[in-house]
Amino acid sequence: MTKAQPTYLTADGRLVTLGPPLGRGGEATVFTVAEDPGLAAKIYRQAAPESERKLAAMAKLTNPRLLRYTAWPLQALYTEAGLPAGFLMPRVEGARPIHLLYGPKSRQIHFPEATYAFLTHVAANVARSLAVVHDAGHVVGDVNHNNILVTPAGTVCLIDCDSFQITAQGETYPCHVGVSTHLPPELQGQSLRDRLRTANHDRFGLAVLVFQMLFCGRHPFAGRPQSSEEVSIERAIQAFRFVYSLKRPDRGMQKPPYSLDLTCFPPALAEAFEQAFSPQGVAERPSAVRWVKLLEQLAQELLRCRQKPHHWYPPLASSCPWCAWEAEGVFFFLAPQSRPGTAWLTRDVEAIWSEVRQLGPPPLELPSQALRGPALPQADPRFPWPLAMAGGVLSALASFLLPWGWALLACWAMGMLWQLGRAWRRSRRRRQLETQLREAEAQYAELVQTWQRGLAELERLKQRAAELYRLWTAIEKQKERLIARAHQRGRQLQLQRHLQQFAIADAHLEGIGPSRKETLRSFGIETAADVTRDAIRQVPGFGPHLTQVLVAWRNALEQGFSFRVDPAVLRRAVESAPEWSSLVQRQLQLGQQLSAIRKAARQQVARLNRLRADLEPKARALMGSIAEWRKQLDGREGGRPARS
Amino acid sequence: MYPEEFEDQKPFQPFAMVEFAENPEPRCPCVLLLDTSSSMQGRPIQELAEGLERLRTELLGDAMAQKRVEIGVITFGPVRRAAEFTTVDQFEVPPLSARGDTPLGAAVEAAIAMVRERKDQYRQAGVAYFRPWIFLITDGAPTDDWSRAAEAVREGEAGKAFSFFAVGVEQADMDVLRRLSVRPPQKLEGLKFGQLFQWLSSSLAAVSHSRPDDAVILPAPESWTRID
Numbered sequence: 001m002t003k004a005q006p007t008y009l010t011a012d013g014r015l016v017t018l019g020p021p022l023g024r025g026g027e028a029t030v031f032t033v034a035e036d037p038g039l040a041a042k043i044y045r046q047a048a049p050e051s052e053r054k055l056a057a058m059a060k061l062t063n064p065r066l067l068r069y070t071a072w073p074l075q076a077l078y079t080e081a082g083l084p085a086g087f088l089m090p091r092v093e094g095a096r097p098i099h100l101l102y103g104p105k106s107r108q109i110h111f112p113e114a115t116y117a118f119l120t121h122v123a124a125n126v127a128r129s130l131a132v133v134h135d136a137g138h139v140v141g142d143v144n145h146n147n148i149l150v151t152p153a154g155t156v157c158l159i160d161c162d163s164f165q166i167t168a169q170g171e172t173y174p175c176h177v178g179v180s181t182h183l184p185p186e187l188q189g190q191s192l193r194d195r196l197r198t199a200n201h202d203r204f205g206l207a208v209l210v211f212q213m214l215f216c217g218r219h220p221f222a223g224r225p226q227s228s229e230e231v232s233i234e235r236a237i238q239a240f241r242f243v244y245s246l247k248r249p250d251r252g253m254q255k256p257p258y259s260l261d262l263t264c265f266p267p268a269l270a271e272a273f274e275q276a277f278s279p280q281g282v283a284e285r286p287s288a289v290r291w292v293k294l295l296e297q298l299a300q301e302l303l304r305c306r307q308k309p310h311h312w313y314p315p316l317a318s319s320c321p322w323c324a325w326e327a328e329g330v331f332f333f334l335a336p337q338s339r340p341g342t343a344w345l346t347r348d349v350e351a352i353w354s355e356v357r358q359l360g361p362p363p364l365e366l367p368s369q370a371l372r373g374p375a376l377p378q379a380d381p382r383f384p385w386p387l388a389m390a391g392g393v394l395s396a397l398a399s400f401l402l403p404w405g406w407a408l409l410a411c412w413a414m415g416m417l418w419q420l421g422r423a424w425r426r427s428r429r430r431r432q433l434e435t436q437l438r439e440a441e442a443q444y445a446e447l448v449q450t451w452q453r454g455l456a457e458l459e460r461l462k463q464r465a466a467e468l469y470r471l472w473t474a475i476e477k478q479k480e481r482l483i484a485r486a487h488q489r490g491r492q493l494q495l496q497r498h499l500q501q502f503a504i505a506d507a508h509l510e511g512i513g514p515s516r517k518e519t520l521r522s523f524g525i526e527t528a529a530d531v532t533r534d535a536i537r538q539v540p541g542f543g544p545h546l547t548q549v550l551v552a553w554r555n556a557l558e559q560g561f562s563f564r565v566d567p568a569v570l571r572r573a574v575e576s577a578p579e580w581s582s583l584v585q586r587q588l589q590l591g592q593q594l595s596a597i598r599k600a601a602r603q604q605v606a607r608l609n610r611l612r613a614d615l616e617p618k619a620r621a622l623m624g625s626i627a628e629w630r631k632q633l634d635g636r637e638g639g640r641p642a643r644s
Numbered sequence: 645m646y647p648e649e650f651e652d653q654k655p656f657q658p659f660a661m662v663e664f665a666e667n668p669e670p671r672c673p674c675v676l677l678l679d680t681s682s683s684m685q686g687r688p689i690q691e692l693a694e695g696l697e698r699l700r701t702e703l704l705g706d707a708m709a710q711k712r713v714e715i716g717v718i719t720f721g722p723v724r725r726a727a728e729f730t731t732v733d734q735f736e737v738p739p740l741s742a743r744g745d746t747p748l749g750a751a752v753e754a755a756i757a758m759v760r761e762r763k764d765q766y767r768q769a770g771v772a773y774f775r776p777w778i779f780l781i782t783d784g785a786p787t788d789d790w791s792r793a794a795e796a797v798r799e800g801e802a803g804k805a806f807s808f809f810a811v812g813v814e815q816a817d818m819d820v821l822r823r824l825s826v827r828p829p830q831k832l833e834g835l836k837f838g839q840l841f842q843w844l845s846s847s848l849a850a851v852s853h854s855r856p857d858d859a860v861i862l863p864a865p866e867s868w869t870r871i872d
Contacts, residue, residue, distance in 0.1 A: 103711060105667040146708065181670075217668045224770040233670065233772045243770070256770025258665035330665045562726055565736050 005034065005362075008041070008077040008085050011056070016041060016077060016088065020358045025160075028086060032355075034362060035609055037602040041077060042162070043086035051162065052076060052084035054173040058166055059087070066136060069129040070158040092157045095149035098126070098209065102145075103217040104332050111152070112334055116312040116322075117302055118154055123213040124295035125156045130206050131288035133158070139165040139197045141175025143205025144182045145212070165197045172196070180234050181219060182208050186282050188238045203285035207276035210291055214298075214314070215260050216332055220244060220277055223253030242277035246270065258330050260321060264314040266301065269294045310335055349472055349591055352598050356465040359601050360458065361608040364451050364615060388416060430633065437629045444622045447615050454608045461601045468594045475587050482580060486573040491563045498561045499529035499554065510549055516541065528554045663731075664769035669711040672774040672852040673729055673762050674844075675755045678740070679782035679813075680719040685742040688783065688813065688835055695837030696737040702845035703732040709845075712774075712852035716758055720744075720751035721787070729762050748782060749790030752824070755780075756796050759806050774851055776806040779844065781832075783813035786820060794824045801826040811840065830869045839868035 008016045018041060019032035027046070033039040044051070055076040066072050073087040100110040101122065107114055126148055133140055140158065147160040165175040178192050184204035187195070211220045221236035223243035231241070231253060241251045244262045255261070262270045272286040272294055286294075298314070305311035305320040310333055313320050322332050395412040399405030504517050504526060512520075523539045524530060531554040536547045574580060676696070680689060696717075703709050715735045717727040726738035759776045766773045797808045810821040810829035821829035832840060843865050 097707065099669075099711075100707060103667055103669060104665070106707070106711060216665070218770075219668070219670075219772065222668070222670070222770055222772045225767055254770070256664070256668070257661045257768075259770070325665070328662075330662045332666075559741060562724075562738055563736070564728075565734065567734050 008043070008079060010075045010077060010088065012075075014075075017362060018043070020355055022091075032091070033088065034605075037606055038091055039074070039088050040071070040091040041086060041088055043077070047084045047086065049084075050173070054166060055084070055087045055162065057168040057171070057173065058161070058164075061136070061166070061168055063136075065132055069132045069156070070161050072161050087162065089161070092149055092159065093151075095151045095157055097146045098122075098148045098150050098156070098213075099145035099217075101150050102212045108331075108334050111150075113152075115310055115333060116314075117299065119213050120295055120299045120302060120312075122150055122154050122156060123210045124292055124299065125154065126209055126213070127206060127288045127291035127295060129156050129158050130202055131292060133164065134199045134202065134288055137167050139175065139199055140202050140205070141165045141192075141197045142177045142179060143202055143209065144179035145209070146179075148209070181221075181237075183237070184282070184285075185238045185240065188234050199287070200281075200283075200285055203287060204276060204281065206288055206291060207273060207285060210295070211273060214265070215244075218256060218259050220273070223251070223256055225253050227252065240277065240279055242274070245274060245277070247274055247278075258325055258328075260314065260317070264317040264321070266294075266298065266315060269298055308335060349469070349594060352594050353465060353469040356462055356594075356598050356601050359462070359605050361605055361612060364448075364612055364619075388419070392416070433629050433633050437626060437633070440622050440626045440629070444619060444626065447619050447622070451608075451611060451615060454604070454611055458601060458604045458608065461597055461604060465594060465597045465601070468590050468597065472587060472590045472594070475583050475590070479580075479583055479587075482577050482583075483570070483574050486570055486577070487565070490565065490570060490573065494563055495558065495561055496529050499531075499557060500527045502528040502557055504528070504531075504550075507553060509553055511546055512549065516546070528557045661769050664766075664771050667711055667731065668769075668771050669708075670772035670774065671714050671731075671766055672709075672712045672777075672848060673714045673716065673759065674777040674779060674848055675716045675718060675729075675758055677751055677755045677778055677780040678717060678719045678726075679746060679748075679751075679780075679784065680740050680742050680744075681721055681746040681784055682743050683746075683784050683815075684813075689740050689742045691835045691837040692781070693737060693740050695841040698838055699841040699845050700732060700735050700737060702842055703849065706849045706852075709849040709852045713848045714762070716762070718751060718755050718758065720754075721747045723747055723751045723754050725754070725758065729758075745787040746782065746784045747788040748786035748820075748824075749788045749793040752778070752780070752790065752793035753796060756793075756800060756806070774854075775804060777848070777851075778806055778808045780808070780810045780821075780825075781813060781840075782810070782821070783816050785817040790820070790824060797824060798826060830865055833868055836868040840865075843868060 005017050005019065007018070010016060015035075017034040019034045022030045022032060022040060024030075028042050028044045031041045031043060033041050055073050058073045059075050062072050062074060067090060071089040071092055073089055075088045076084060077086045077088060079085045096110050100106040101114060102119065111118070129148070130140060130143070142160065142163050147158060149157045149159055151157070163175050163177050166173040174194055175197050176193050178187065180188065182205035184201050187201060208220060212218065219233055220242055221233045223231075223236075223241075225231050229252070236243070236253070240248070241253060242248065243251060243253045243255055244259075245251060246262055262273065272290065275281055276285040301315040302312045303315055303317070303320075305313065305323060307320070307323060311320050311322045313322060325332065391412055395405070395408045397405075399409040402408070504512075504520055507528075509517075519539060519541060520526070520536075523535070525535055525539065531550050533547060533551060536542050536550055542550075678692065680692075684692070699715070703713055710732050713732050714729045715727065715732060716725070716729040717738055718724065719726045719738075719740060721744035726740070727735065755778045759778065763773060763776065800806045801808060807827070808825050809827060810825040811832055812818050812821050812829055813832045813835070816831070818829060818831060
């Protein structure tokens with residue numbers, strides 16, 4: 001039924017079966033776990049030998065507080081040969097890398113509802129997550145935009161915890177990695193191998209991320225260079241050239257256009273950025289806890305725009321910056337009505353569908369011969385009445401004819417009694433066994449039916465999901481057609497405009513002189529855009545040859561045209577189509593239904609797994625008794641053939 | 645050269661900075677310099693267009709590369725900017741038609757100019773960038789003087805202004821490519837444009853995930869190259 005999935009073992013011998021993969025990184029792939037939908041397994045392509053001890057140490061350090069903020073390793077996993085393979089961790093659902101939130105463009109797709117207040121809230125949660133790790137005595141090391149995940153509810157989870165620098169029982173397990181845009185100046189250009197990392201290093205990365213959250217994805221060290229020099233982010237970090245600094249006038253870089261000023265923020269928060277990015281920061285930067293306080297404070301003080309209630313902005317800005325920039329065509333936060341009506345992306349729906357489709361518990365493993373066993377012999381073999389009767393008649397005759405005949409008769413009577421008694425006991429025992437056997441078999445059938453009912457329920461959910469997915473893709477096709485039509489119209493318009501640039505009056509056309517051109521003009525044919533075979537056929541004096549000349553001219557001009565899609569224009573055109581919003585609405589519903597079905601299906605798989613754990617031992621016990629009783633029954637009646 | 649007192653004139657681009665405000669990620673620009681001379685007619689040009697489509701879809705699969713990699717297209721001959729630089733999510737494969745000769749020198753110079761222009765925009769917009777790539781694909785021998793272009797490529801590579809890659813298709817003059825490109829040119833096996841662009845996509849994705857001034861180890865190009 002299900003194909004064999006790779007399995008691994010935990011240190012205490014528990015079997016872990018991999019389900020569909022959730023994601024793939026440079027060194028490992030993360031899988032779902034068939035036994036428990038709440039877990040994920042990270043399997044290395046090549047497990048580093050030192051990882052085993054580190055993971056085992058980390059598993060021991062697990063605590064509920066860490067688990068609220070991180071995908072902390074719960075148990076190391078081994079291959080069946082006992083080699084380290086990866087680890088089990090809590091599964092994080094529906095969360096996305098933080099860069100998809102702080103980048104304005106990707107935010108509109110992945111977090112369309114997010115306001116500046118949401119960003120501030122999430123930034124504080126990022127600081128909380130680091131504070132928790134630091135408090136436990138560890139260092140994240142590789143703080144970056146890809147390994148902090150954000151849920152739609154605004155909570156965060158640190159992933160890739162196996163790369164953290166861990167300190168346990170006096171031993172330190174190092175962190176070898178880092179992303180340069182989030183590394184402090186003291187680590188820039190240095191080898192990270194075996195370098196002792198500190199919480200103060202993490203605080204730099206945290207300050208960069210908080211900055212990116214509050215400044216709409218801008219990096220604190222990327223600006224407009226004022227000379228022709230090429231300044232990379234790394235070199236700017238090393239030289240402490242914090243572009244937004246109010247204290248360092250000698251940065252050589254200006255703030256980028258459409259970016260906030262540090263002066264928009266409460267002085268304490270501005271000062272924290274200055275401190276984190278300054279030479280003094282090398283000794284000490286604002287701690288994660290400090291950032292939590294500052295960001296909580298900021299969240300309290302945010303202002304709300306009077307014109308557009310979805311615009312929240314920093315407290316010391318003179319007016320709503322988002323409104324001002326919208327007037328110039330830069331949209332940082334989408335108004336509720338103009339948000340792409342669906343938070344359900346095709347990719348999400350595909351992922352849900354492919355997960356549901358593959359959901360299924362490992363099959364129930366039962367000894368199957370029981371149900372195919374030989375049919376029970378229907379009844380007792382008959383008592384040999386004719387023989388007994390014949391014996392009776394003979395011994396009765398003998399008792400008359402022979403002197404000691406009565407003794408023969410008595411022997412016969414005793415023999416009869418003994419035989420009858422034995423037959424009676426045997427048939428009682430047999431009835432007993434038969435009853436037990438029938439009951440056991442009924443119980444067994446009941447177990448199998450329970451299992452099959454569970455499977456059928458899962459199957460029903462899957463069929464429903466298939467139906468929903470089919471509807472979804474049908475709508476997707478309709479949307480694609482609308483987009484293609486808008487695209488085509490846009491192309492047509494642009495082509496028209498392109499061709500309108502070429503006046504017939506200015507063109508060198510073989511056999512078409514000024515007077516013929518004048519004739520064309522009087523028929524409204526003035527530019528290449530007006531040239532069609534049908535239009536020219538109406539003009540007197542233009543036969544097939546001249547028509548061909550004009551059409552060829554137009555076609556040559558058309559060759560030089562290249563279509564430039566303006567995504568904003570295209571989107572407006574698509575969204576103004578009357579059927580668009582109903583399609584989007586319908587997809588929204590379908591997406592929600594599909595996601596609900598996935599939840600139900602996952603629960604059903606978990607239920608089946610529990611059921612199996614309960615059923616298998618019971619079924620095995622029943623099967624044992626059934627086989628034993630059957631043997632006993634067969635032994636009495638069918639013993640002879642077995643012996644022969 | 646230009647007078648020092650004022651900047652050179654620029655096209656009116658009122659919204660040029662908008663895209664960088666909406667997506668301030670560091671950029672990883674790549675110009676595809678495509679030979680569309682008449683010898684590419686038929687299957688080669690068709691495979692090339694399909695390869696471009698593959699590049700687009702592969703890069704779309706990587707959320708970070710999608711925000712960082714920018715594709716621009718120049719076709720020759722005649723030399724034409726078929727697509728200005730855009731991030732992958734907005735990149736549309738331009739229509740390609742095979743005609744004309746092979747003005748390789750002019751095309752290379754146009755690509756270098758396009759890259760320089762884009763870098764200026766990045767600097768104006770205050771976004772960081774990776775070293776740009778110029779990726780030449782050609783199937784013939786140049787029909788113009790390419791010595792100045794070769795000089796510009798050497799200078800650009802030495803000054804780390806860009807990386808120049810050359811790929812020869814079918815009967816391409818590999819000797820010219822060797823003299824033009826500082827890096828050893830590659831020869832495409834048959835018409836394996838699909839594999840070529842898949843390689844390009846994973847290389848660009850790798851670059852876009854690296855540090856802006858890092859040396860990136862590119863995947864081996866064996867799936868599409870031929871060693872003569």
